[in-house]
Amino acid sequence: MSDHVMTKADIEAAEHLQHAHVEPKDFLSRYVFSIDHKYIGKQFLWAGLLFLLFGGLLAMLIRWQWAFPAQPVPVVGKALFPNSGGAITPPAYNTIFTMHGLIMVFFAITPLMIGAFGNYCIPLLIGARDMAFPRLNMYSFWTFVISQALVIASFFVELGSAAAGWTTYPPLSTNVGTPGHGQSLVVLALFVTGIASIMGAVNYITTVIRFRAPGMTWFRMPATVWGLWLTSILNLLFVPVLGSAGILLLFDRNFGTQFFVTGAAGGIGDPILFQHLFWIFGHPEVYILILPVWGFLIDFMSFFSRKPAYWFKGSVYAMISVSVLSAVVYGHHMFVSGMSPLLGQAFMLLTLVISVPAEILFLNWLHTMWKGSIRLTVPMLFALGTVFVFGLGGLTGIYLGTISTDLYLHDTMWVVGHFHLTMASAAFIGSFGALYFWFPKMYGRMTNETLGKVHFWFSVIGVTAVFCGQLLAGYNGQQRRLYDPFQYTYIQHLRDLNKFTSYFAFAMAIGQLSFVVNFFHSIFAGKKAPKNPWDVGTLEWTECDSPPVYHNFDKVPIVLRGPHEYNNPDVLAKTGRDWIGQTEQLPGDEVGLDAVAAE
């Protein structure tokens, strides 16, 4: 890398490798089966937001049940649960919490964070005209739509949708525990959405390897691209493991094999085997859902503190280490499933080692802000909120990674609070920050600052109160997933805590209306966005209009420096600006391109 000198030939080669697509004119290939990464990104955005609403409403039903068990749900109760006078029945409750989890993880965060921003950002940020395989990209989106359709269909079959918990553990998820076709449809939906994820991952990985613009070395890539790229690698390698578990489960359910059936159900299989497969996928999955956000944070901290990202390489190496470690810690989900104590110790050690790179990331974010000229824009607020909730989530995770404390906390609301602070709150608040940041580029209009700030405070106070409430309940011994927790005398004193938590959840949900209003109003009537409203130097802002032309770049950009050049005294003296674009030559510094050493 260090001895690579960019030549005219390199630049010409890049120009040929990435031919500009002509914008199609017919309706179908322009608005439905588009192969343009920007449009596919927006399609994923809409699909994800729609299912976020779906999953969010299911969450509200759960919160209602925990505050007022078995009482009629106001407004929608009579329509949803006509046979019980509007109250949530136990089977309906099982379906609600199961589908809340599955929808949020696979059909809301994944398309929003990876589908939308991966597609929209990766080519723009590395100076490519499109993905490596644009058609595969289109298939990826429509495969994803099929999986969403399967999820919706599962609600309409006899006995309803999946009800075995989001982890889908057998024997609950076999025909013994959930006999309806809904469970099969949902497992199939997971398999299909996995195929969509893998298609996307193949595209992202190959695009970053092959289509970086001349001069865009690995360490000149914005951290956002690093996060999305590492996430894609984890997706690529571990989603197929869930796929295999799903196939075997479908065989068990529909063809009578006995991979996971045993005991009283009469079989020779091993239900614990499913737990292994699920968590071999599942633990990388939680990092799949946070790595892109880490990338956003590294970039946003620098962009809005007007300082270079502190120890950028360290942050990148930290993300790489976490990606590697994430593959070898899954056993900490199974401390109480019957595990050799020695193996448990090894998993505990590896798990706790992850806090080292995570600390490096944290310190680098804080160092980047230290003595910076912080601009509290909406994306920056969301980034700061993400650091806060992720910090809470990370700290509470240590107690779950440690065997001695996990034995008590396992399967309590503590676990629920912990993983909602990390993979739910941090992932969503981080993604909303990214949405506010790239919205002007996507739609060519600015969002409303005030509404954005209202959205921020409702969201961040909301998630903190709700999930800290759950942590407290869990610490006091409340088991997760209970239909009516207060049937247990030892939980009865937590009734007020649960009500209080629910009120915060309802307030947070109402606060999301500020986002809905802002989103639609800005798309149609927002202030026209300038080319570079945030004064940052990455390619999508300096080289593209808002929104960019169909083929992104008229000429493939030639990158001269990294993405975080802020308040460089030299730049300040020569241009009067505190930032400089990645492709911009300083006045008086013009050199022949043949001599431009790329790092």
Add this chain to the structure above:
Amino acid sequence: MSNVVQLDPRAIARARAEETTGAIGMMVALASWAMMFAALFFSFLVLRAQAKSWPPPGLTLPLALPLLNTVVMVASSFTLKRSLGRLRAGDRRASVTSMAATFALGVTFVALQVLLWQQLWADGIRFGTGIVGAVLYALTSLHALHVVGGIVVLGYLLAIAVRGGQLQRKASTLRFCGMYWHFVDAVWLVMFVGMFLL
């Protein structure tokens, strides 16, 4: 060499670059597939390690058919490799012959596999018959499905050849198909050794 079309050198350079991009994409995708089969194999090994005996007492697993199928599968990899080599050398006729041979070997593999399932069924093994039934039917049928996928691509290329189309332009497709085919071949070897031989 009459089939080689004169192209402008920039177009050739672009085609080469696109082929490299495609090959990298194929390798990345195969890594994902490998993880899928690895997980299936992990499941098999866990179940087999827990079983009291493998195969269950009173049952001998067929060895002749799977062995024959292994020979068929390995041979098909060689013919496919030859097909690509001949196409690159501009020898269209030899390439198409080898491609047709690969196609035939692939079909033979699937046919023999069906025969194998019939034999197992006749021996009284059902889906629910212990791990033998689960593993032999589920895992081998998933593998056979992948072979069918390769056969479909080969059929598409053969159809182009039969119609006298520009096979040369599909050399990269043949190369990617080959990468996939060798991978599926390797998966079968692992299955054969792990399930039938040991």
